[in-house]
Amino acid sequence: MEIAPWRLAIHKQSRSLTNRAASMHCAWRRLRRARNTLYISAHRSGMGRLQIALVLAAMGAILCLYLLSLSVTTMVGSLVPPGFYATAARFPGGCGDEWPPPKHIDPEVFQTIEQVISDKGFKVKSYNVTTADGYILGVQRIMPAIQRHPTPVLLVHGLLDSGFTWVSNLANQSLAYRLSEAGYDVWLGNVRGNTYSKAHVRLSPHQLEFWKFSWDQMAEFDLPAMIDAVIGETGAKQVYYVGHSQGTEIALAAWSQNRTLNSLVRAAALLAPVATVGYIESPIRLIAPLATSLADAIDFFGHGEFLPTTRLLKFLSLAVCGDALSPLCSNVIFLLCGFDCRYTNMTRLPVYISHTPAGTSAMNLVHYAQAVQHKRFQKYDYGKTENMRRYGQPTPPQYNLYNIRVPLAVYHGEKDWLADPTDFSLLLPQIKHTLARDRNVSDYNHLDFVWGYNAAKVLYDDVVNFFNTDSAKDGA
Structure with a gap:
C-alpha cells in the first residue's frame, strides 16, 4: 500500500x-x-x-x-479567557481540508539545499563560517552565470527557518534565483542552531551549553561573521542584505549597536520586519506569560534545543484550528506564524514541511515570550542579578534604532500574525530617518513573503529594482 x-x-x-x-x-x-x-x-x-x-x-x-x-497544559487551559478558542486567530477555512496530496513525492522533500539549487541548474558552493564565540555556520553561495553587479547579496531567514526558504519555490518564484539571474552573487546565511549550523569548535549540540543563545547572539556574532565572510571571499567593499522575520530583527539589532557593521551594508530589504512583538496575533501570546524564563518554559519549548512538546502543539492547534484535522495543524511553524492558502502552491507543502521547522534554542523562544510581555525591543532578560553582571544594570538595555544608517526598503503585510501592523507602526518612526522604500502588501501573511507563489511579482521584482537602482548610482 x-x-x-x-x-x-x-x-x-x-x-x-x-x-x-x-x-x-x-x-x-x-x-x-x-x-x-x-x-x-x-x-x-x-x-x-x-x-x-x-x-x-x-x-x-x-x-x-x-x-x-x-498537568501544566490543564493549568494553561484554565488561564485562557472564556471564548478564546472561538475568537482566536485561525487559519482561513478550507486551507487544510482542500490540500490536494501530490501524486508523487517531490525529491526536494529529501534533498539538501545544495542539491535543490544544483538540480535547478545553478552553481552552488558551501562554506563554514566560524563566529567569534565558536559557532560554525553553514553558508551557501549561488554564483551567477554572468555577474553584472560587484556587490554581493546576503539573505538571512526567519524564526525556525533556514537558508532553504529562499529557494523553496520554483526557480521563477524564489528570491535567491531571481537575484542570481539578475547578475548578483547570492549568499544564503544560516544562524546558529538550525539544520545547517549545528556545530561549534568545542561544544556539541547534545550539550545544554550549546543552546544557550537567543537572537541577541545572532545579532552580535552570527550576522557580523557572515558579512565578514562574504566580503572576505568576494573582495567586495560592502554587501546588500535581505532579511525575513527574525532575519530583519537581528539585522536591526546589530546595526543599532555596531557602527562598523552599518558601514559594510550598502542597502537592505526587510521582508515582514520584526522589532517589538507586543501586539502579535499568534496564539503564542497566551503562553508568553508562562514562559518568560527558561525554567518556566521547559514544559512548552523543551530544554536546550527548541523541541515543541506535545502539550504545546495541542494547545496551539486547538487555538488555531479548533477541532479541524489538518497537516498544517501538526507543524509548529504554521501554528506560530499563521497560514493562508490564497498565495501558497499547496502541492509544495510537503517540501515546506520537510525543511521547516529547521531548529533553534528554547532560550530564543523565551526571548520572544519576554518581548510579548514587555512590548520593547530589548536584550534578553536574565533576571536582576545576571543582568547586573552582563549589562551593568538591573534591566536589559533596549536597542536604539535611531543609530541605524543603512538605507532600508521595508515590505509588510496587514494579515501578518508575527510582524503585526501595530508593532510595525511603532517601528516605522524609529527607522524613518533611513527609510528609502515602504511597501504595504495588504493581504500578505508572514509566510507569504517567502513562500507566496506570486511573491516574485508582488515583492521580489521591487527588491531587485531597489538594489539595481542603488547599484546604478556608481557602478556598484
Whole structure:
C-alpha cells in the first residue's frame, strides 16, 4: 500500500516529538524502579526507618514534580479567557481540508539545499563560517552565470527557518534565483542552531551549553561573521542584505549597536520586519506569560534545543484550528506564524514541511515570550542579578534604532500574525530617518513573503529594482 507523500513529510518532522515523549515516559519508569531499588538496598544496609523515609520522600518529590509538569497544559487551559478558542486567530477555512496530496513525492522533500539549487541548474558552493564565540555556520553561495553587479547579496531567514526558504519555490518564484539571474552573487546565511549550523569548535549540540543563545547572539556574532565572510571571499567593499522575520530583527539589532557593521551594508530589504512583538496575533501570546524564563518554559519549548512538546502543539492547534484535522495543524511553524492558502502552491507543502521547522534554542523562544510581555525591543532578560553582571544594570538595555544608517526598503503585510501592523507602526518612526522604500502588501501573511507563489511579482521584482537602482548610482 502506497503511503501518501504528505504523510511521509509530516512523519519526518514528528519523529523527534514521538521520541521525546517516549524518553519522558522511560525516565518516569526509571525513577520508579530507582525508588524501589533504593528502598530495598537501604533496608538491607541497616538504615533506620527515619533515614529510609527521608530518602523515599526525596524520590517521591521528584516523581511529584514530574507529574506536576504533565498537568501544566490543564493549568494553561484554565488561564485562557472564556471564548478564546472561538475568537482566536485561525487559519482561513478550507486551507487544510482542500490540500490536494501530490501524486508523487517531490525529491526536494529529501534533498539538501545544495542539491535543490544544483538540480535547478545553478552553481552552488558551501562554506563554514566560524563566529567569534565558536559557532560554525553553514553558508551557501549561488554564483551567477554572468555577474553584472560587484556587490554581493546576503539573505538571512526567519524564526525556525533556514537558508532553504529562499529557494523553496520554483526557480521563477524564489528570491535567491531571481537575484542570481539578475547578475548578483547570492549568499544564503544560516544562524546558529538550525539544520545547517549545528556545530561549534568545542561544544556539541547534545550539550545544554550549546543552546544557550537567543537572537541577541545572532545579532552580535552570527550576522557580523557572515558579512565578514562574504566580503572576505568576494573582495567586495560592502554587501546588500535581505532579511525575513527574525532575519530583519537581528539585522536591526546589530546595526543599532555596531557602527562598523552599518558601514559594510550598502542597502537592505526587510521582508515582514520584526522589532517589538507586543501586539502579535499568534496564539503564542497566551503562553508568553508562562514562559518568560527558561525554567518556566521547559514544559512548552523543551530544554536546550527548541523541541515543541506535545502539550504545546495541542494547545496551539486547538487555538488555531479548533477541532479541524489538518497537516498544517501538526507543524509548529504554521501554528506560530499563521497560514493562508490564497498565495501558497499547496502541492509544495510537503517540501515546506520537510525543511521547516529547521531548529533553534528554547532560550530564543523565551526571548520572544519576554518581548510579548514587555512590548520593547530589548536584550534578553536574565533576571536582576545576571543582568547586573552582563549589562551593568538591573534591566536589559533596549536597542536604539535611531543609530541605524543603512538605507532600508521595508515590505509588510496587514494579515501578518508575527510582524503585526501595530508593532510595525511603532517601528516605522524609529527607522524613518533611513527609510528609502515602504511597501504595504495588504493581504500578505508572514509566510507569504517567502513562500507566496506570486511573491516574485508582488515583492521580489521591487527588491531587485531597489538594489539595481542603488547599484546604478556608481557602478556598484
